[in-house]
Amino acid sequence: MRRLYFLFLPVYLFVLWLVLNQSASAGQIALGIALALWFTWAASRLRPLRAKPRRLWKAVPLFLHVTADIIKSNIAVARLILNPRRNDFSPGFIMIPLTMRDPHGLAMLACIVTYTPGTVWVDLTDDHSLKLHVLDLQNEGDWIKLVQERYERPLMEIFE
Incomplete structure (x- = not known):
């Protein structure tokens, strides 16, 4: 599941970037990819400990x-x-x-x-x-x- 999170998040952020900018130019695509990867990397540091409820x-x-x-x-x-x-x-x-x-x-x-x-x-x-x-x-x-x-x-x- 953790791997899916790191695959889904950059794709989602990239698409969101393109939709919000209403442009698919080469510069926006490059900037969107760079920002999506950077935000995904930054978010990986914020992941809290996983709860493990027993009962x-x-x-x-x-x-x-x-x-x-x-x-x-x-x-x-x-x-x-x-x-x-x-x-x-x-x-x-x-x-x-x-x-x-x-x-x-x-x-x-x-x-x-x-x-x-x-x-x-x-x-x-x-x-x-x-x-x-x-x-x-x-x-x-x-x-x-x-x-x-x-x-x-x-x-x-x-x-x-």
């Missing part, structure tokens, strides 16, 4: 949990914001120790946490602790347990 079927319950959590969080955040009498919520930062090391799993965890309204992934420290901002931080222990058990554990089963 992909574990993604189904994780997806359902994340979807349910996003819906619940939307409702909770809407109640916080739209209720003028309730202004006693307490935003805050918490540190959550993570055991996951796979960069793809960490990227997925960052997406999950950030997609969920009321939470934002702030930082991953050198000791692999997640700094998380929570809109209504009532109990740090509940948040730590939620992230570690509901999200991190299934992601580790998928990616590590």
Whole structure:
């Protein structure tokens, strides 16, 4: 597949160059070939590590949990914001120790946490602790347990 990518990309870029310039002169063809080859070479340096999920079927319950959590969080955040009498919520930062090391799993965890309204992934420290901002931080222990058990554990089963 990787070889097909490097065959397809320069051809695609070359054709795109000719279409955008609306010219098939010798100069445009030569410049199009040179640019297509150069951009393909430059893009080859940007290829990230390939993800190798091991237990992909574990993604189904994780997806359902994340979807349910996003819906619940939307409702909770809407109640916080739209209720003028309730202004006693307490935003805050918490540190959550993570055991996951796979960069793809960490990227997925960052997406999950950030997609969920009321939470934002702030930082991953050198000791692999997640700094998380929570809109209504009532109990740090509940948040730590939620992230570690509901999200991190299934992601580790998928990616590590």
